[in-house]
Structures are given as C-alpha cells and as structure tokens.
Amino acid sequence: MERIESTDVLVIGGGLAGERCAMEAAAAGLRVTILSLVPPRRSHSCAAQGGMQAALANCFMAEGDSPDLHFLDTVRGSDWGADQEVARIFADNAPIAVRELAHFGVPWTRVTPGPNQYHIKGEKVVIDEPAEKAGLIMHRDFGGTAKWRACYAAAGTGHAALYAVDGEVVRLGVTVRDRTEALSLVHDGGRCWGAVTRCLRSGRLGVTLARSTVIATGGYGRIYGQYTTNATINEGTGAALAMDTGLVPLGNMEAVQFHPTGLWPSGILVTEGCRGDGGYLLNRDMERFMVELEPAKQELASRDVVSRHMMQQIIDGKGVDHPAGPHLWLDLRHLGIEHLTTKLREVFEICRDFLGIKPWEELIPVRPTQHYSMGGIRVNKDGEAYSLAGLYAAGEAACWDMHGFNRLGGNSLAETLVAGRIVGRKVADMTRRVSLEINTAVASEFLDRERGRVRSWLDRSGAGQSVYAIRDAIGEIMINKVGIFRTGSDLAEAVEELRALHDEVDRAVLGCKAPGVNPELSFALRLKGMARLALVTAMGAFARTESRGAHCRVDFPDRDDANWLNRTLVRWGRENGDPDFEYEPVGLLDLPPGHRGYGKASHVEMTHSLDEYNGAVVDEQRRHGMRAPDQPVGSELKPGAWRDAEARAGLKTIETGPPR
Amino acid sequence: MTARKLTFEIFRFNPEDPGSKPHMQEFTLEEEPYMTLFRALNRIREEQDSGLQFDFSCRSAICGSCGMMVNGRPTLACKTLTSDLAATVRLHPLPAFKLIGDLSVDTGTWFRAMAEQVGAWVHERAPFDPTAVEEPMDDELAAAIYESDRCIECGCCVASCGVANVRPGFVAPAGMNRIARFMMDPRDARSDTDWFEVISDDDGVFGCIGLMACHDVCPKELPLLEVYAYLRRKALGTAFLKKS
Numbered sequence: 058m059e060r061i062e063s064t065d066v067l068v069i070g071g072g073l074a075g076e077r078c079a080m081e082a083a084a085a086g087l088r089v090t091i092l093s094l095v096p097p098r099r100s101h102s103c104a105a106q107g108g109m110q111a112a113l114a115n116c117f118m119a120e121g122d123s124p125d126l127h128f129l130d131t132v133r134g135s136d137w138g139a140d141q142e143v144a145r146i147f148a149d150n151a152p153i154a155v156r157e158l159a160h161f162g163v164p165w166t167r168v169t170p171g172p173n174q175y176h177i178k179g180e181k182v183v184i185d186e187p188a189e190k191a192g193l194i195m196h197r198d199f200g201g202t203a204k205w206r207a208c209y210a211a212a213g214t215g216h217a218a219l220y221a222v223d224g225e226v227v228r229l230g231v232t233v234r235d236r237t238e239a240l241s242l243v244h245d246g247g248r249c250w251g252a253v254t255r256c257l258r259s260g261r262l263g264v265t266l267a268r269s270t271v272i273a274t275g276g277y278g279r280i281y282g283q284y285t286t287n288a289t290i291n292e293g294t295g296a297a298l299a300m301d302t303g304l305v306p307l308g309n310m311e312a313v314q315f316h317p318t319g320l321w322p323s324g325i326l327v328t329e330g331c332r333g334d335g336g337y338l339l340n341r342d343m344e345r346f347m348v349e350l351e352p353a354k355q356e357l358a359s360r361d362v363v364s365r366h367m368m369q370q371i372i373d374g375k376g377v378d379h380p381a382g383p384h385l386w387l388d389l390r391h392l393g394i395e396h397l398t399t400k401l402r403e404v405f406e407i408c409r410d411f412l413g414i415k416p417w418e419e420l421i422p423v424r425p426t427q428h429y430s431m432g433g434i435r436v437n438k439d440g441e442a443y444s445l446a447g448l449y450a451a452g453e454a455a456c457w458d459m460h461g462f463n464r465l466g467g468n469s470l471a472e473t474l475v476a477g478r479i480v481g482r483k484v485a486d487m488t489r490r491v492s493l494e495i496n497t498a499v500a501s502e503f504l505d506r507e508r509g510r511v512r513s514w515l516d517r518s519g520a521g522q523s524v525y526a527i528r529d530a531i532g533e534i535m536i537n538k539v540g541i542f543r544t545g546s547d548l549a550e551a552v553e554e555l556r557a558l559h560d561e562v563d564r565a566v567l568g569c570k571a572p573g574v575n576p577e578l579s580f581a582l583r584l585k586g587m588a589r590l591a592l593v594t595a596m597g598a599f600a601r602t603e604s605r606g607a608h609c610r611v612d613f614p615d616r617d618d619a620n621w622l623n624r625t626l627v628r629w630g631r632e633n634g635d636p637d638f639e640y641e642p643v644g645l646l647d648l649p650p651g652h653r654g655y656g657k658a659s660h661v662e663m664t665h666s667l668d669e670y671n672g673a674v675v676d677e678q679r680r681h682g683m684r685a686p687d688q689p690v691g692s693e694l695k696p697g698a699w700r701d702a703e704a705r706a707g708l709k710t711i712e713t714g715p716p717r
Numbered sequence: 718m719t720a721r722k723l724t725f726e727i728f729r730f731n732p733e734d735p736g737s738k739p740h741m742q743e744f745t746l747e748e749e750p751y752m753t754l755f756r757a758l759n760r761i762r763e764e765q766d767s768g769l770q771f772d773f774s775c776r777s778a779i780c781g782s783c784g785m786m787v788n789g790r791p792t793l794a795c796k797t798l799t800s801d802l803a804a805t806v807r808l809h810p811l812p813a814f815k816l817i818g819d820l821s822v823d824t825g826t827w828f829r830a831m832a833e834q835v836g837a838w839v840h841e842r843a844p845f846d847p848t849a850v851e852e853p854m855d856d857e858l859a860a861a862i863y864e865s866d867r868c869i870e871c872g873c874c875v876a877s878c879g880v881a882n883v884r885p886g887f888v889a890p891a892g893m894n895r896i897a898r899f900m901m902d903p904r905d906a907r908s909d910t911d912w913f914e915v916i917s918d919d920d921g922v923f924g925c926i927g928l929m930a931c932h933d934v935c936p937k938e939l940p941l942l943e944v945y946a947y948l949r950r951k952a953l954g955t956a957f958l959k960k961s
Contacts, residue, residue: 099782101774101780155851162862169856191853210866227838235826258817288780399860411751411777571768
C-alpha cells in the first residue's frame with residue numbers, strides 16, 4: 058500500500074538547517090513533516106567540530122569585532138563570489154543565532170577571566186581576559202578572520218547544536234519520518250507541491266503533499282567517492298531532486314571546498330580549530346612551510362589557500378611517503394595533553410580511535426580532502442528557489458549564496474542556523490497564503506514515474522557494471538581531474554568520462570533483488586543523481602576559465618573580474634539531453650573586488666564601474682528566474698557600513714613573548 | 718607477513734521477505750592494514766552480498782549510527798579495528814531495538830520516545846530575547862554540561878542494559894544521562910520536585926538493577942556509574958525534603 062498524506066510544510070533533510078526551518082514553521086502553528094535519511098541527530102551537522110562564527114566580541118582577541126568585520130571577512134573569503142547582501146544578512150544575524158542556541162541549551166565554552174595561555178603564530182602567549190566578560194561565550198581563532206570569532210563547545214560544536222535544536226523539534230511536536238527519502242519533487246510546472254517518498258524501513262513508496270517544500274539535504278561531497286570528509290549520506294540528493302525538475306537551476310557547482318586537514322588516508326575531518334588553537338602544518342623536513350608562504354596569516358589563511366599550498370608541497374616532493382600516497386603532518390604536540398583532551402577532545406578521540414596515536418606525543422598525517430559544497434540549489438535571499446514557487450532550500454544544499462567560491466571555517470554551522478531562522482520564517486509566511494491546490498493526477502504521475510524507476514532497476518539484467526563500481530569510478534575522476542588544481546585538458550577528459558559513466562548507470566545491474574529496503578537498490582536510486590551532479594560540476598569547472606577561491610585553474614591562474622564576476626547557473630531536466638549553462642551577476646557589490654589579504658595578489662580588474670554592474674543585477678537575476686523576495690533586493694545591504702570598521706576595531710598587533 | 722583471513726559470522730534476517738528466516742551467515746575477507754568494521758562490512762556488501770543491511774553515516778564515531786554487537790558486546794562498528802579482534806568475528810544487531818534487517822535496528826523511534834518521556838529540552842524560564850546579551854555561565858559548569866551532552870545516542874548502553882531489554886518503558890542509561898544533563902543546567906526551569914516525578918518510579922532511576930554494563934560499553938566513555946549515583950541521591954534528597 059502506498060501512503061499518500063498531506064502536510065503544510067515538508068522539510069527534506071533533518072540536519073540543523075532543516076530542523077531550524079521546521080521549528081520556525083511549527084512555532085507559527087503550521088503542520089510540519091521532516092523527512093530524514095537517518096534519525097535527525099545522526100545528520101552530518103553533528104560532525105561539525107570546531108566552531109560557529111558570530112561577532113560577539115567577547116574575549117581579548119575578539120575586541121572590536123563587529124558584524125561589519127564578519128561581513129568583510131566573509132566576502133573576501135568568498136573571493137567576491139558571494140551575494141553581498143546575503144553575507145550582510147548573515148553577519149548581522151549570526152550573533153542572534155549563537156545566543157539563541159545558548160537559550161536552547163548549547164554548553165558553549167565560556168570566557169574565563171584572568172590570565173589564559175594561548176598559542177598564537179608559533180608563540181606561547183598569556184592574555185588577561187577581562188572580568189566584565191566573565192562567563193560570556195568564548196571565541197577561538199579560525200582561518201581567514203580578522204578577529205577570534207568562532208564560538209565553540211570543545212570540538213563537538215555541531216553535535217551540541219544539533220541535539221539542542223532537535224530537542225526543540227521534539228518539544229514542538231514536529232513529525233519526523235526518519236529513514237525516509239525523497240525520490241522526486243511533485244510539481245505542476247509552476248509550483249512545488251511536495252515529494253514522492255520511499256521508506257527506508259520497508260522500501261514502500263508514498264507521496265507527501267505540502268503547501269511548501271524545503272530542501273535541506275546538505276552537500277554533495279560523496280561524488281568525490283572516499284576522498285571526502287563527508288558522511289556516506291552526503292550524496293547531494295536534494296540538489297539532484299531540484300535539478301531533475303528541469304526548472305530550478307543549481308548555482309556554482311564547480312565551487313567545491315577542500316579542507317586542509319582530512320586524516321590520511323581515511324578522510325576523517327580534524328577541525329580547523331586545531332590550527333586556530335595554535336597547531337602547525339609540517340612537511341617531510343619538519344618545516345612550517347606556511348610561515349614563509351603566507352607571512353600574514355600563516356596556517357590560518359583561508360582553506361582554499363592553505364589546501365593549495367599543501368598540495369604544492371606534496372607535488373614538490375615535500376610530502377611524507379605513505380602506501381596510499383604522500384601526506385603532510387599536523388603538529389599539535391605543543392598544545393599539551395590538557396588542552397587536547399578538553400578543548401579539542403574530539404580530535405584526541407579521533408587520533409586514538411583511528412590512528413592509535415597520542416596527539417601530544419605524535420604527529421597527525423593529514424592531506425587536503427573534499428569537504429564542502431559551496432554550490433547548490435540557487436535561491437533568492439528568502440531561500441526561495443529560482444523558477445519554482447513553493448520550493449525553498451537552506452544550508453549546504455542551497456546556494457544562498459554567502460560563500461561564493463570559498464567558505465570560511467565556522468561559517469557553515471552559522472549559516473544553517475541563520476538561514477534556518479530566516480528561511481523558516483519566510484516559509485511560514487508564504488505557506489499561510491497558499492492553499493493546497495493540486496490535481497491528484499499530477500501526484501500520481503510522479504509516483505508512477507518513480508515506481509517505474511524502481512521496477513526498471515529490479516527488472517534489469519545483463520552484463521552492466523555494479524552500482525558501486527560506477528560510484529568508485531566517478532570518485533576517482535572527480536578527485537584526480539576536478540580536484541584542487543584543475544586544467545582545461547583534465548577537465549575535458551573528466552567531462553567525457555563522466556558522460557560515459559552517466560550513461561552507464563542506465564545499464565548497471567543490481568546483485569540484490571530482495572523485497573524490502575534493499576540497500577543496493579536504495580543506493581542505485583541515488584546514483585543517477587550523483588552522476589548528473591558530478592557531470593555538471595566538471596562542466597562548470599571546464600567552462601570557468603579563471604581562478605576564484607577554491608576553483609583553481611592552473612591554465613587561468615588569475616581571478617578575472619572582467620569576465621567571470623558572475624555565478625554559474627545550470628538547468629538540466631531528467632529527460633533533457635544536455636545541461637544548459639547560464640551566468641548571472643553575483644549580486645549587488647558593496648565591498649569592491651580587491652585583494653583578500655592572503656593568497657595570490659594579482660587579479661584582472663573589472664571593466665564596468667560598480668554602478669554599471671549594480672544597475673544590471675536585479676533585471677539580470679530576474680531574467681534568470683529569481684523570484685521576487687519579500688523585501689526588495691538590496692534593502693538589507695547597508696551599503697558602506699563596513700567602510701571604517703577596521704579602523705574602528707583598531708586591529709591591534711599582538712604582543713608575543715614570555716608570559717607576563 | 719601475510720594478511721590474516723578473517724571470517725565474519727553475520728546475523729541475517731529480512732523481515733520484509735516472507736522467505737527469510739533468521740540465521741547466521743559466514744563471509745571471509747582478507748584483512749587490510751588499519752581495517753575497520755566500516756571498511757570490512759562495506760567490502761562484504763559490495764563484493765559478496767549486496768543485500769546485507771547495516772548502518773553507517775559519519776564513519777568517525779560521532780553520529781552513532783553503527784552500534785552493533787561485536788562478539789557479543791555492543792560497540793560502534795566504525796571505530797572497531799579488525800586488528801583488535803580474533804580472526805573470527807561474530808556480528809549481531811543491537812537487542813532492545815526493533816530489527817529493520819540484518820545488523821540494522823530502529824534506534825530513531827526509541828530515542829524520540831525517550832526524548833518525549835524525559836522532556837529532553839531546556840524548559841525555558843522566559844522566551845528568547847534576540848536583543849539581549851547571553852546569560853553568563855561559569856566555564857567549569859559549561860564543561861560539565863558538555864561532558865554529559867556528549868552522548869551520541871548510539872544505543873550501546875540500551876542494548877547492554879538488563880532492564881531495558883525486558884521493560885520497554887525504562888528510560889535506560891541514555892535517558893538517565895539526558896536527565897542528569899538537563900538537571901544540572903541552570904537554564905532549565907524544572908524544579909527538584911518536577912525531576913522527582915520523572916526519575917523516581919520504576920521506569921526511572923530505581924528501575925536500574927545495578928549491573929552497570931552500560932558504564933563499561935559506552936563508546937564515548939560517559940561516566941554512567943556517576944550519573945546513576947547522582948540521580949539516586951537527588952531523588953532521595955528530594956523525597957526527604959518533601960517529607961520534612
């Protein structure tokens with residue numbers, strides 16, 4: 058029996074962004090249903106370790122911090138790929154989101170007044186934390202930020218946040234269907250009305266009709282096979298669902314972040330907080346290579362920059378030999394056992410459990426590893442998808458787009474909560490204005506199509522490859538040819554090979570035809586989507602003939618603001634032949650493009666004036682499918698508010714040396 | 718040195734398949750360096766039996782998906798290295814939870830019910846004020862709350878619990894830990910008397926018969942022994958205070 062049910066708001070994805078959205082809609086009195094591949098507390102949000110960025114300015118090293126500085130860091134970090142109005146909304150709301158989590162019970166690490174010992178740029182420093190800040194939320198240093206800004210609960214920040222928010226979801230009585238997956242959106246060409254679902258306990262299909270649908274399924278890291286820090290569930294299903302409609306574009310799929318410190322070779326993440334708290338990167342000769350390469354920020358330049366320097370060390374033969382390939386070292390020994398078993402407790406546990414080492418005595422083998430998907434479902438500042446009413450996206454699944462071509466550490470956790478609050482509220486408002494008006498024949502059509510897809514997998518036999526072999530082949534292509542350093546020739550090969558694998562999915566054969574959930578069938582139903590995401594990622598990377606943030610073209614090494622100060626949009630319906638690429642302006646420019654303060658100094662200047670560029674933004678974005686947001690575009694930008702922020706903050710130089 | 722040949726004896730049963738009967742099935746695999754059960758089980762599924770059901774997600778011991786019985790002891794499979802095990806490994810699903818199939822069990826339903834039963838959220842004293850600075854908290858207290866907040870709800874303690882296996886309403890060690898976590902949190906408005914109602918019956922702390930396997934098996938090394946002692950003393954204290 059198929060289940061057909063209806064709800065007011067359907068949230069696909071039970072991580073922080075989805076749950077925070079759900080809370081907002083439930084608090085407004087709407088019926089909310091969350092679908093989640095796993096029980097929500099097992100969502101990948103739980104794996105965020107080191108922190109959540111918010112300019113509370115609570116400790117000495119955060120003095121003078123402000124949302125203006127957070128805005129500046131975020132836009133510079135994005136290499137000017139971000140929508141600056143969204144970055145502004147984000148920076149202004151992040152402090153509220155962090156304090157709200159304290160209200161929900163997150164045990165944030167707090168300021169301890171009096172002398173505290175830190176490690177800053179290779180020096181042991183003792184700083185007196187002010188008495189008037191005693192017990193407020195503490196910060197730690199992270200990459201690419203002018204001030205200490207990351208709020209944290211040891212190295213389990215995401216876990217603590219997710220448990221607190223899920224507690225609220227339980228309190229509000231939100232219906233959660235865990236082990237349930239969306240296979241397809243239900244829509245009538247103009248508006249989205251819910252999704253076709255599959256129960257991962259029984260394998261049964263169903264339909265959940267809804268007045269609004271939110272996709273919050275996280276990133277697509279698993280298209281990089283095993284070369285990712287992401288959980289096995291981060292297969293980009295939400296982005297694939299949206300793209301399948303042929304209406305909704307995905308934005309900047311080629312913008313893929315590599316985290317400098319994935320454990321080698323397992324790919325398990327160790328937090329940027331390790332370097333924030335004073336950890337070093339070393340090569341085979343035990344040199345702290347980042348000191349010379351990035352004198353200003355050292356190990357705490359942005360992730361794209363640090364990852365490139367690390368890969369270059371490996372290419373230059375300065376990696377440490379390992380049967381799985383060369384790696385570098387993360388050195389935390391000087392932080393000491395006490396710090397490592399408290400403030401970085403989860404890192405200590407990972408070292409013990411997966412490497413069998415004590416990080417206060419031994420070095421940690423690391424290598425840059427796929428980590429974050431800046432690209433995703435393109436939405437306006439309210440989180441509403443382009444070109445399809447009633448569909449929203451939030452968190453890593455969305456291209457909102459505050460990260461542009463590189464996300465700063467700690468900004469993703471903050472985004473999930475900020476976007477969850479804001480998008481959730483918009484969803485609640487919009488849902489009240491819409492009644493469920495869908496012909497059940499349309500829903501049945503989508504259900505039949507998915508039933509047919511399941512049947513074709515179960516009926517197919519022959520000499521096709523296994524689904525796992527195709528997955529592994531895609532991963533190898535992505536890491537080797539669509540990785541940290543990219544070239545036109547590699548990308549052209551990748552596109553050709555991925556196209557072949559994409560076609561191969563339709564010939565693949567299952568080994569298991571058992572009734573019920575059938576884990577192989579469950580994966581097979583996602584594989585086509587993964588192949589499609591991989592292909593558009595590679596095609597987008599091939600087309601973008603510049604280097605911006607994490608997208609590094611060796612054959613086009615400069616950021617090119619004359620030709621590429623734009624966002625990639627790709628539309629590709631499931632039945633359409635070829636993906637359709639278009640480009641839109643990144644959004645209104647407030648901070649003019651310039652040098653980031655780390656990384657490569659040169660870039661190609663834009664040829665338009667700022668006014669000319671900004672004058673075309675709204676019309677161009679509307680032409681590309683942007684739905685009109687509640688408040689006019691630009692109304693929340695606060696132009697120029699950042700102008701004297703740095704001087705105001707007095708960005709003081711740090712006295713280093715022996716304890717006072 | 719030649720690699721060991723590992724034999725895995727795995728519990729198999731697919732409740733959705735009328736033809737399936739519970740049984741043990743053997744698989745063999747050549748051991749790899751640093752092989753975890755995450756790697757081993759995925760290889761078995763991908764190379765030998767693609768119908769094999771089990772759960773992993775983060776594979777870094779933080780999401781709590783992969784609790785299972787390894788040689789009769791509940792633990793997280795993802796962080797279990799085969800090099801720490803004998804050449805024959807027996808794998809069963811966690812007891813006390815509803816079986817989904819093979820090694821996969823329904824922990825989600827159990828933990829949601831527990832969260833509702835114990836009210837596992839901060840019972841706010843006043844609505845959140847987005848314009849206010851956060852309430853200060855001593856860092857030592859924050860660290861103590863974090864310590865018990867680290868539970869990942871993997872279900873290993875529940876599976877190891879002599880009571881939870883026979884009495885469905887028992888909130889079990891994970892539930893006790895959750896209670897203790899909110900009890901020590903000054904942001905939670907519940908009084909000792911409120912808590913007494915939650916913990917003082919047979920589904921609460923006095924339902925425990927003191928075997929304390931939970932303390933031994935917890936993959937996050939939560940001090941469950943101390944949690945029980947803390948809750949018993951709180952309950953007794955409250956009871957005496959009510960009398961006087």
